[in-house]
Amino acid sequence: MNNQKDKLLDELRFWLPIMKEHAVFIGIGLPCDESKLIKKAQDYENSYDSLIKKVKCPNEQSLDTIAEEALNLNLEFIQYLTFVLDSLIECTLGGSLYPLLIDHMRREAIRFSVNIIKLRSKSTIIPTEELIQKELFWSKIMVDHSEFIAHFLDPSEDKFINDAHMFSDAFNRLHCQAEDFESMLEITPRPIPSLIRFSNEMLQVGEDFRRFNIAIYELLNSCQILSIIPTQLAKHLLQEAERFLFEIKRDLNSLEYIKSPCDLYSAPMPPVFPPSNTPCPSCPSPNPSMPTPCYPPIQPMPHPSCPASSVPEAPILKPSTPETENILTIDAKKSEIELIVPAQPIVRPKKNFFQPNTSQIKINFK
Ligand SMILES: [Fe+2]
Numbered sequence: 001m002n003n004q005k006d007k008l009l010d011e012l013r014f015w016l017p018i019m020k021e022h023a024v025f026i027g028i029g030l031p032c033d034e035s036k037l038i039k040k041a042q043d044y045e046n047s048y049d050s051l052i053k054k055v056k057c058p059n060e061q062s063l064d065t066i067a068e069e070a071l072n073l074n075l076e077f078i079q080y081l082t083f084v085l086d087s088l089i090e091c092t093l094g095g096s097l098y099p100l101l102i103d104h105m106r107r108e109a110i111r112f113s114v115n116i117i118k119l120r121s122k123s124t125i126i127p128t129e130e131l132i133q134k135e136l137f138w139s140k141i142m143v144d145h146s147e148f149i150a151h152f153l154d155p156s157e158d159k160f161i162n163d164a165h166m167f168s169d170a171f172n173r174l175h176c177q178a179e180d181f182e183s184m185l186e187i188t189p190r191p192i193p194s195l196i197r198f199s200n201e202m203l204q205v206g207e208d209f210r211r212f213n214i215a216i217y218e219l220l221n222s223c224q225i226l227s228i229i230p231t232q233l234a235k236h237l238l239q240e241a242e243r244f245l246f247e248i249k250r251d252l253n254s255l256e257y258i259k260s261p262c263d264l265y266s267a268p269m270p271p272v273f274p275p276s277n278t279p280c281p282s283c284p285s286p287n288p289s290m291p292t293p294c295y296p297p298i299q300p301m302p303h304p305s306c307p308a309s310s311v312p313e314a315p316i317l318k319p320s321t322p323e324t325e326n327i328l329t330i331d332a333k334k335s336e337i338e339l340i341v342p343a344q345p346i347v348r349p350k351k352n353f354f355q356p357n358t359s360q361i362k363i364n365f366k
Contacts, residue, residue, distance in 0.1 A: 005060060
């Protein structure tokens, strides 16, 4: 399988179980008399579960089919999450689900969907922009996680609540600074040294937060902390913290390949490597003495030589017009659940005003 396929497989293997768990958390947080919504959450749980089984040992052909199934399921799940969120913010639904929790789950479902579309269409995003977009996404996700922990702990657990708020503040500051880098580098994205320093700071805070997540998980497991956090949720938060660290490290690694202006647009994709503590699912090997590797071993990639004729003196930047815009449009199937208000299209990334930078993805809901 090629690098793009490895990345797609890696995305599916991480996000499908996360989506399944979201369906579980919604099912247990809904009021018990909401049988239709609870049944729907259980259906999503089962559908994600069957995709998780399929993605364990796919071949190249089945991977594409699984990715399409996952995308369709996600787009339906996004509409379900929208309905639940709208009902919560219109105060027509009770239960123990925070609106921010559902919004958080919806953001993750959108991101997963957009990544599937990107990886299947081979759309382009330059590595610096990819890094900044990931930092924006994950820093906000980590803010939310810190707040969820603070609000699910027993009010008497002052020390841990304070620690959780401290992480929320730290990630909030990092999120604001990532927005500043996004703005400063929007027109001429490149890995300037301060962005690399900032990314390493984010990794440092992320490592501390990962340790905090482990502590919460272990204290819950040994019944040494007062809270209403289900152990499964604590594990889920820890897995996402690890994924955040893995993705930022992977992108920083990819910036190593950018050495000259021509690489800005033609640098090869870096090798994909799984997080070291994620066990690879075991696939049957044609030769039992040689286990099938889940990912190709990491090889140092030769740096491509930039043909003189292709070296641009400066990136050619031009404003996008409706004719030159590179927008990939996907139409979501209408879900059984009737939304409270008509859904607007989702566009990612939200900003894109020059070529040949980033392909933009638009998802329409009927
Ligand atoms: Fe999350």
